[in-house]
Amino acid sequence: MAKTSVQYLCSECGWSGPKWVGRCPECSQWGTVEEFREARPSARSRTAAPGHDRRAIATDAVSAVSATAITEIGTDTVARVPTGFSEFDRVLGGGIVPGSVVLIAGEPGIGKSTLLLETAGNIARTHRDGTVLYISGEESQAQVCLRATRINAVEPNLLLAATTDLGTALGLIEHHRPSLAIVDSAQTIVSQDVDGISGGSTQVREVASALIDTAKTLDVPVLLVGHVTKDGSIAGPRTLEHLVDVVCQFEGDSETALRLLRAVKNRFGPTDEVGCFDMSGEGIEEVTDPSGLFLSSNGDTTSAPVEGTCVTFTLDGHRSLPIEVQALVTDSVLPTPRRAVNGVDGSRIAMLTAVLYRHGKLNLLGNDLYVSTIAGGIAKEPGCDLAIVAALASAAKHSPIPRTTCALGEISLTGQVRPVPRLEYRLREAARLGFTTAVVPILRKPITVPGLRIVQVDTLQDALASLRTQS
Template sequence: MRTDSILLLSFKADSVTSMAKSSTQYVCTECGWTGAKWFGRCPECGQWGTVEEFHQARPSKRSAGSSGSGRTQPSLLSAEAQAQPITQVGMETTNRLSTGFEEFDRVLGGGIVPGSVILIAGEPGIGKSTLLLETAGNIAKNSTKNVLYISGEESQAQIRMRASRVGAVHESLLLAATTDLGTCLSLIEANKPELAIVDSAQTITSQDVDGISGGSTQVREVASALIDVAKTHDIPIMLVGHVTKDGAIAGPRTLEHLVDVVCQFEGDSQTALRMLHAAKNRFGPTDEMGCFDMSGQGIEEVTNPAGLFLSTSEAPVEGTCVTFTVDGHRSLPIEIQALVTNSVLPTPRRNTNGIDANRLAMLAAVLYRHGRVNLLTKDLYVSTIAGGLAKEPGSDLAIVAALASAASSKPIDKTVCAMGEISLTGQVRPVPQLAHRMSEAARLGFTRAVVPAHRSDQRIKAVPGLKVIEVSSLASALDALQLR
């Protein structure tokens, strides 16, 4: 009896220890929310039936080389784990790998850092796979090593057809089609390529964890394994990430925290213009933007996007005005076009493209109150060219000028641009990086710029070839543009 009691107590102790080392959590497969209680509806994103059970092992408090108190002995720490003064830490320069696109290299901070993991996210059909396939072809042509392209969405024959269309066929470009994580890791470790591309992170699954393909558990496991092999073998890896209907990256939020660089590939499916933004970059700035042109032959970079957002007509046209927006370190000209017609509806239309509709309604009210231009009973149509965006407040003055020009049938000269934010009181407020905008305007041939008046303790730097007209109110801006 005593022996049985001892065995029973030992079994209970082992069971308690096993339960202490593991915990049960519930994870939302849509947004990555975690909690200790199951819900039919996710408390974070509100989706139904997305909360699943997830078992996670807890690390043991005692490890090899630990003392009885659970603390690691300082004498057993490796040389890399020893703390040292920051002044004694060396700054080794890393040779970055060029993608073959100057716009792509600028967004990444100068190229691809060896051992980094880059996530490229975007809507379906925007051109993520085409961009990365052309990048793989460019690197394969200029490198002595192989470039590995792993696809979980297409077969090798389909990738070969697209590579022929975009001109990315090279002997050093290796293709593989699999959805198994173990196979992906084996291919990367066996070939040790110059660059590895995995398309996409949501289609790769691991046999070691439960969950459906694209779920938070699978995406977290796939990302962790790929990051580990990238850091171990110093191989850069590019991941393609899907997005949800709200534009957020699919999978857990921890995916964006794990990778080194997160790039958003954006654009309007109705136009050929594509924009690449860096939402996160551990090796460079996050305020850079790359411009690309999507065509039947693939993706081409646009080093000078000024011609995309300006019309080709030489004669001045009523209802148009040019402004300059700033995206990162680049200033882009945006031509705003406005059309004002008599309305036959009880509620006049307010249609916009590339401009915030609520901002247009506010500017129409300010234009009536402080500019004495009544557009409240008119149908207003305001748009930009080639999918350009003029949603920053610095575009207010150009929008108002285009509306006043269309209402009065007085065209604005093609060499005049306007930049400024308009407040509800009718004042023209300053915009950031005004000198950078005016320098770009002078480079493109503009001779006059209507800008906000500077404060008494500041002075606007003169730009050769550009006459600066300072205004402090909406009324004075309309007078300077001869629209009243």
């Protein structure tokens, strides 16, 4: 075993020092400094052997690697590997870049392994002349095969291996030279060259470095699964995210089938894209047009309006999604009225209720308020304020808002309706879905969307009047 030197590493920011401290001096986090044993280079690499010149050794090393002018390096021959999911390719920037390492992180049971196994099946199905290698450190070959059979990912050129040894995993990649290698997961693979338990900072850093070096050397793309901590951050040292080329977060509510894939870091594409997937018993299916998922009428604007509902549009990366906000207002029998929310910010509901009382002339301070979104949608950005207030006013006055009307705008403490970013993009998506009227703040520059009547309002009272919820 290689000699090791003991250092202490912060798992949050990557700070290292010779002594253990309870609080990291770099990021000021408590309890994040752990022991890290880094393998020392051999004495032969540190010092020249007797009778050998150090400059000669350096000359030999330079001759093995040559520097090339950047203008002479061509990128036209770099062909991305399509994953078989257009949503996955969207997040990656067009597909998997050969030689890249992509880290997929998410909560346990969210569907990371299922997504990657189905991706492996798609690539193995389209690349008959190559192989796809799936290395599992958590399940046996039989368990992975059972899941592959369930999701229809069984292909003759899809190779399965079950090991937790880093040397064995690297040997398999070097021997087969696959079109794609998947390692599930980084926290279960152990290197025999360094000390430390499986999943510790030392082991995760060593495993990630070795896999990245192999991927770059052999030009083999690697998809690496990563675990997350209880607060949702990626487990292991922070340097793990710096080492890999792409970091993706696989998110979703365990009570719903909707799954979202976000790019947190991407050296080969944008970081503001999001992919939508649907989790079912037969595997994961992509949702290319998720607009109707967050509407109770499934996008049917011709159905009868219902009081207490209003539709707004949020931005998730480059994608605009409609979110239906539902509100229920009842007389309270409790000394302190109840406020129950789902998918919206509870503290913002309290603020909007106060603004509605002061500037909207509608007193809901003594009522029980229930505000929710549809199908796990998130309406926490300030641009959803106007739709939330409209839904509350509609429920309190029993005055339904037409289903062809949407509302977008932020509400300030003074009762002013303020602009939201990329408003034209949201309005065009509203027109595409069949909405005919949009209540928006005062426009800084004219916006024309065919088929959509844009109603500009400056104050909360004007907005409520336009939405037909003011008495």
